[in-house]
Amino acid sequence: MAKNKKNDDEFEPGAAQFGNFINYYEFNPPKNRLALFEGKFCECFSSDKRKILCLDVGCNTGELTRGLHEMLSSGQAAVRMMGVDLDPQLVQRANETIANEPESEMQFHALNVVTQVEERDQLWNRYLESQEPERKRFDIAFCFSTTMWIHLNHGDAGLESLLACLATWADNVVIEPQPWKCYRNAARRLRRANRPPFPLFDSLVHRSSVHDHIDDIFRNRLGMELHTHLGHSEWQRPVLWYRHKPTANLAISN
Numbered sequence: 454m455a456k457n458k459k460n461d462d463e464f465e466p467g468a469a470q471f472g473n474f475i476n477y478y479e480f481n482p483p484k485n486r487l488a489l490f491e492g493k494f495c496e497c498f499s500s501d502k503r504k505i506l507c508l509d510v511g512c513n514t515g516e517l518t519r520g521l522h523e524m525l526s527s528g529q530a531a532v533r534m535m536g537v538d539l540d541p542q543l544v545q546r547a548n549e550t551i552a553n554e555p556e557s558e559m560q561f562h563a564l565n566v567v568t569q570v571e572e573r574d575q576l577w578n579r580y581l582e583s584q585e586p587e588r589k590r591f592d593i594a595f596c597f598s599t600t601m602w603i604h605l606n607h608g609d610a611g612l613e614s615l616l617a618c619l620a621t622w623a624d625n626v627v628i629e630p631q632p633w634k635c636y637r638n639a640a641r642r643l644r645r646a647n648r649p650p651f652p653l654f655d656s657l658v659h660r661s662s663v664h665d666h667i668d669d670i671f672r673n674r675l676g677m678e679l680h681t682h683l684g685h686s687e688w689q690r691p692v693l694w695y696r697h698k699p700t701a702n703l704a705i706s707n
């Protein structure tokens with residue numbers, strides 16, 4: 454099987470309804486996206502923080518999570534990272550990679566962030582409190598290449614709920630949304646595999662400009678601002694860093 458394909462049109466790993474590809478990092482290695490950061494986080498957090506708490510939503514087998522952890526750990530602050538993914542098999546693989554690290558600074562949990570709201574809130578509250586008493590939010594939530602899968606499986610409301618969740622639980626959100634052509638490719642892969650189509654595909658209102666819609670929600674409904682456009686990943690997806698405006702008013706309830 455060909456590796457390191459250059460764009461999503463050529464990405465043919467088979468059909469996965471939730472984006473839960475078992476061999477994802479054979480196609481999309483973390484280094485390409487990590488290169489976009491080039492020390493930007495260290496500058497931002499190293500001077501005033503003793504501990505940086507991070508969340509990675511849709512962490513798959515945790516390879517990018519680990520890369521982000523290493524990158525952030527090159528600053529002065531201690532870095533703690535939680536990865537969550539809806540697929541327990543992927544999460545098990547991620548946990549196997551840290552099994553030999555008794556004091557690991559990373560942990561991984563199986564969780565659907567859209568449907569398991571109560572479990573999610575309990576898990577994150579407990580985690581934050583265990584790291585720092587009174588802590589209510591992560592410093593950074595990462596969400597790479599996951600928005601489309603939530604949009605396709607949970608509709609426009611599911612996407613909005615994800616964005617509200619990220620904005621509620623983190624001071625900074627780094628997000629890599631897939632553009633509309635990836636949606637068409639994902640639907641095509643299901644068709645070729647003779648699998649049922651995404652049931653909500655035809656009902657999605659926000660299609661051609663998903664990125665603009667996400668930007669609009671963050672800025673105009675969730676009280677965030679674009680801090681840095683970090684560039685485009687190898688697959689031509691924007692990587693965007695949002696943060697809360699000084700006085701944020703959350704308008705969507707998750």
Ligand SMILES: C[S@@+](CC[C@H](N)C(=O)[O-])C[C@H]1O[C@@H](n2cnc3c(N)ncnc32)[C@H](O)[C@@H]1O
Binds near residue numbers: 537597
């Ligand atoms: C294409 S992979 C991206 C993996 C990783 N974020 C990256 O970019 O390297 C998308 C991941 O999102 C997960 N996912 C999809 N819907 C989810 C949901 N509702 N809650 C948690 N994880 C989800 C999938 O299982 C899959 O592992």
